[in-house]
Amino acid sequence: MTPLKTLHQWPFLGRTRPFEVARAEGAYLFQPDGKPILDAGGGAIVVNVGHGRVEVADAIREAALNCSYVVPTWMTPERQALIDELTDHWLPAHLSRIHLASGGSEANEAALKIAIQYQAARGKPEKNKILSRSLSYHGTTITTAAVSGHASRKRGLESILDEYSTIETPYPLRCPLGAHHPDAADYYLHDLQAVIAHHGSDTIAALIAEPMNGSSGGAITPPDNYWQRAQKILKDNDILLIMDEIMTGFGRTGEKFGSDLYGLEPDLMVSGKGMAGGYAAIAGCYGTEKIAATIADSPFEVMFHTFAGLPLSCAAATKVLQILREESLLERARTVGADLKQRLIETLGQHPNVAEIRGEGLLIGLEIVSNRDTLEQFPEDVNLTGKIVSHSMGEGVFFYPGGTGVARDIICIGAPLIIGEQEIDKITKTLASALDHCIP
Ligand SMILES: Cc1ncc(COP(=O)(O)O)c(C=O)c1O
CATH class of the missing domain: 3.40.640.10 (Type I PLP-dependent aspartate aminotransferase-like (Major domain))
Incomplete structure (x- = not known):
């Protein structure tokens, strides 16, 4: 892929260098150096049958x-x-x-x-x-x-x-x-x-x-x-x-x-x-x-x-x-989504900063707070969601950032409906590691 000539051509505001994807296949994105990234956000929660069909x-x-x-x-x-x-x-x-x-x-x-x-x-x-x-x-x-x-x-x-x-x-x-x-x-x-x-x-x-x-x-x-x-x-x-x-x-x-x-x-x-x-x-x-x-x-x-x-x-x-x-992908969204939610609850359900793990099928959200009893959030300028998403990218998983106002730090999972056990495992481990590294 030809490198961008300047850092501010794209996107419009050019504040950050765009993440580069050379190609995508199934549930994975591939960076120019070939590194795979699991597309657990399905882009903006769009990709359902997988890439490259x-x-x-x-x-x-x-x-x-x-x-x-x-x-x-x-x-x-x-x-x-x-x-x-x-x-x-x-x-x-x-x-x-x-x-x-x-x-x-x-x-x-x-x-x-x-x-x-x-x-x-x-x-x-x-x-x-x-x-x-x-x-x-x-x-x-x-x-x-x-x-x-x-x-x-x-x-x-x-x-x-x-x-x-x-x-x-x-x-x-x-x-x-x-x-x-x-x-x-x-x-x-x-x-x-x-x-x-x-x-x-x-x-x-x-x-x-x-x-x-x-x-x-x-x-x-x-x-x-x-x-x-x-x-x-x-x-x-x-x-x-x-x-x-x-x-x-x-x-x-x-x-x-x-x-x-x-x-x-x-x-x-x-x-x-x-x-x-x-x-x-x-x-x-x-x-x-x-x-x-x-x-x-x-x-x-x-x-x-x-x-x-x-x-x-x-x-x-x-x-x-x-x-x-x-390919009966609705049924798959139900069963894989239930397995993933269950695994997340087992691994992170008692985490002191996880207020809730919720959703249906493969639309799952994690709400992160500074205090799970009072539901107080981290200050907005901590940009915790941004940090979790970027740490996870480093570990090979893309989560879709969500939340606004009262529901501030939200990590959304909207993976392609074709994911299986291996991806459930990767999503869970990556989120656990991201929380370990990013919670102030
Ligand atoms: C519930 C909902 N409505 C509307 C929109 C806007 O759709 P678009 O970005 O395709 O204009 C979105 C996009 O995220 C959405 O999630």
């Missing part, structure tokens, strides 16, 4: 040769094949309408716009507020950043980001009633009801939420029955539920979608990341017949992005989704 590359090549580009609203064989794959094998039956985008932020922004347009199209333009959650991440465009509960990704932009009302993210470890309090679900549902009452349900279009937090909180899972009851409150108040499944979708948690963990039926659902496992930039926003038909009967348009549903992206996604099914 010839069959995906072949599908992309064939699609690019067959039809490089036509406007997103037209049909091509590659688009048809993806719609068939999604409809026949992945999407819940009630989400029959598909809007494609090139990334998660775009797809979430589409979901927000569709929710608002739907309310206006049914004659309720005053139902135009979006609720989101105190700890969350929905994207990096102006609006998706504004709705996100992610302080560090909003820094320097606060003056132009609109204020959105938030409900408290259900966070059993840090529930104000006490850690894992039996009434935690009641507490957080009461908050949801109070926020709705404060604004009036006739002013609220939708709630956007991740079924379980992605990197913003490191796989925070809600208390039992929270989601079922929250969904009922939303329905009773005529508020749409937008599930952001960009990180949790397509098998990451061991289910098709994170919503399946909690028996949810969102009105709009958004996916990205694992949809094409890193082989193409593609995401989707899926809606009910009722939402799409209502907007269709109005003068409104749902505008496309130029590169949405690019045939080669559709072909990549179709092949990745087929591989997930044919």
Whole structure:
């Protein structure tokens, strides 16, 4: 690989020299000197079927040769094949309408716009507020950043980001009633009801939420029955539920979608990341017949992005989704994820600085604190997460750094769903060593 000519060409800010990857295969990245790095973060929790799949590359090549580009609203064989794959094998039956985008932020922004347009199209333009959650991440465009509960990704932009009302993210470890309090679900549902009452349900279009937090909180899972009851409150108040499944979708948690963990039926659902496992930039926003038909009967348009549903992206996604099914990788995410979590709990569960090891399938988070009894964090300027990630890289494992605000030092594991015993071992030993070396 040609060395970079200067240290500040890439990335944009050029503060640090970028980590160099010469190639990747399976669950491993290879540095220019051939050193392997286990991709335990799956990049930004994207890679699911592993790197270097010839069959995906072949599908992309064939699609690019067959039809490089036509406007997103037209049909091509590659688009048809993806719609068939999604409809026949992945999407819940009630989400029959598909809007494609090139990334998660775009797809979430589409979901927000569709929710608002739907309310206006049914004659309720005053139902135009979006609720989101105190700890969350929905994207990096102006609006998706504004709705996100992610302080560090909003820094320097606060003056132009609109204020959105938030409900408290259900966070059993840090529930104000006490850690894992039996009434935690009641507490957080009461908050949801109070926020709705404060604004009036006739002013609220939708709630956007991740079924379980992605990197913003490191796989925070809600208390039992929270989601079922929250969904009922939303329905009773005529508020749409937008599930952001960009990180949790397509098998990451061991289910098709994170919503399946909690028996949810969102009105709009958004996916990205694992949809094409890193082989193409593609995401989707899926809606009910009722939402799409209502907007269709109005003068409104749902505008496309130029590169949405690019045939080669559709072909990549179709092949990745087929591989997930044919190789039973959802089941594997469940079993390997459970083994990995168990091993981490056995090895680090009693560590004085590990507050919690949590998650579902192969979306696992470790929350690190300075005091496990009080849950006090290390000061932000210690940059403990950065130190742990960088030490682990030195030992040959990449973890995805997470956390913001109250959930500050979070190590996320989102490995490709193809990992096995050897990788479980390496992840556990590396994390133990990183904690030994990095805790001040
Ligand atoms: C839950 C969630 N929503 C939205 C996004 C934004 O997606 P993208 O970076 O593809 O725009 C992310 C990315 O990390 C995410 O995890």
